[in-house]
Amino acid sequence: MLIELLPLLMFVMICVVLMLGYPVAFSLAGTAMLFAGIGISLGHFDASFLSALPSRLYGTITNVTLVAVPLFVLMGVLLEKSRIAEELLGNMAALFGRRRGGLGFSVILVGMLLAASTGIVGATVVTMGLMSLPTMLKRGYDPSVATGTICATGTLGQIIPPSIALVLLGDTLSSAYQQAQLDLGVFSPKTLSVGDLFIGALVPGLMLVCLYLLYMAFVAFAQPERAPPATDLEAPSMASILKGLLPPVALILTVLGSILVGAATPTEAAGVGALGAAVMAAIKGQLGVGRMGEVARETLKVTCMVFMILVGAAVFSLVFRGFGGDDLIQEFFAELPGGVITATFIVMIVIFLLGFILDFIEITFVVVPIVGPILLAMGVDPIWLGIMIALNLQTSFLTPPFGFSLFYLRGVAPPSVTTAEIYRGVAPYIALQLLMLALLACWPSLATWLPAFVRGQ
Structure with a gap:
């Protein structure tokens, strides 16, 4: 019995x-490797199973799809350093701030644009925390409303393309789809690409933005003292609005538009986006040698982190499969009442709970390769599953104690804002994300109809 539980003990150990x-x-x-050594010493793990490790690691590092990761990171860091976000946020705040809840509306809308142009949660939260939070608090906003809105809006970079999370998830699910076909002994011409996830995430992502705006409108009109108007702000000129709005919108349309019309793959579009961001930074005079050094170091640091986790996750999943862990989970799912519906529900619950203690990258590279092939072999649509997981992983940035958005904002928030206020502020937005997850579960076409339409199916 202990031998059969080794793969589960292995998973518990990594969490600890x-x-x-x-x-x-x-x-x-x-x-x-520790559990592989234990298994070999007990005679319950075939050491030759590790011979597949070099080819798996080589395939991971040379994966063309994953080249999009450093390019999207480079694009996001360039936009952050060029101060385009600051100009855009200032104009939006002045445009909407004189209305009740106006500053909250501006934070959400700017966060949506930053998500579609940078996709980096930390940069978005820190930028808006430094610029918007003092303004909102000075104008009488409730600290929990202000901090919750900034934290939640920053996480839109997880679901609104181009998203690094969707790139990683798309590549992982593509491998899981191939594994499911091998397990079933069938081959289907249908494939899953990162572009499919990008297109499928557009409608759910925009719907989530609308839910955020509706919540802010409810707070502004039901509890106006928590989101008062900033009557001292002067409305900006149309020229200044267009000057701040057009560059990021043009970049978004170029990157996403090229993917939607089939003119470029996500990797190619990422290259175009990085070049466009560099041009925008150069026009604003923010592309000096020192600034490029900062951009290069930040891009290299994030890229190395992602690929090192990829390597570690590849070793973990190979050993887990060598112990028969995937067979154990498959048997467990097969015995559940309700079949694929119950299995999918349990997976979503597990991912949500793991989001309290693990980062989205860890869950993507450890959990998805294990459960993905099983659910896909049970007939789950790969695009719908990918968007469901992406929305679920988005909550991991907000759920205490290890929600990264909470840490980012805590680091730049003034001492007068307590951690408890930040936690209270994100609670309604976690509920909205779960509501969007439920809507997507009830109507899968929210994620699947646009990719099918683009494909002409």
Whole structure:
């Protein structure tokens, strides 16, 4: 019985190690090799199974799809350093701020544009926290409303394309789809690409933005003292609005438009986006040698982190499969009443709970390769599953104690704002994200109809 539980013990162990604060990539690989050694010594793990590791790692590092990751990171960092976000946020705040809840509306709308142009949660939260939070607090906004809106809006970069999370998730689910076909002994011409997830995420992402705006409108009119108007702000000129709005919108249309019309793959579009961001930064005089050094270092740091976690996750999933962990989970799902519906519900609950203690990258690279092939083999639509998981992972940025958006904002918020106020502020937005997840579960076509339309199906 203990031998059969080794794959589950392995998963529990990695959660414990990560909660202790050890580096993710080395924790994944180290825990996997430790359990592989235990299994070999007990005679219940075939050492030759590890011979597939070099080819798997080589395939991971040379994956063309994943080249989009450093390019999208480069695009986001360039936009952050060029101060385009600051100009856009200032104009939007002046445009809407004189109305009740106007500053909240401006934060949500600017966050949506930043999500569609940078896709980097940390940069969005920190930028808006530094610029918007003092303004909102000075104008009498309730601290929980202000902090919750900034944290939640920053997470839109997870679901609104081009999103690094969707790139990683799309590549992982593509491999899971191929594995499901092998397990079933069938081959289908239907494939899953990152572009499919980008297109499928547009409608749910925009619907989530609308839910945020509706909530802010409810607070502004039901409890006006929590989101009062900023009557001292002067309305900006149309020229200044267009000057701040046109560059990021043009970049968004170029990147997403090229993918939607089939003119470019996500990787190619990422290259175009990075070039466009560099041109915009140069026009604003923010592309000096020192600034480019900062951009290069930040891009390299994020890219190395992602790929090292990829390597560690590849080792972990290989050892987990070598212990028969995927067979164990498949048997568990097969015995559940309700079939695929119950299985999908349990997976979503597990991912949501893991979001309290793990980052979205860890969940994407550890959990999805394990459960993805099983759910896809049960007939789940890969695009719908990808968007469901992406929305679910979005909550991991807001759920305490390890929600990264909470940490980002806590680091730049004034001492007068308590951590408890930040936690209270994000609670309604977590509920809205779960509501969007429920809507998508009830109407899968919200995620699947646009990709089918673009494909002409």
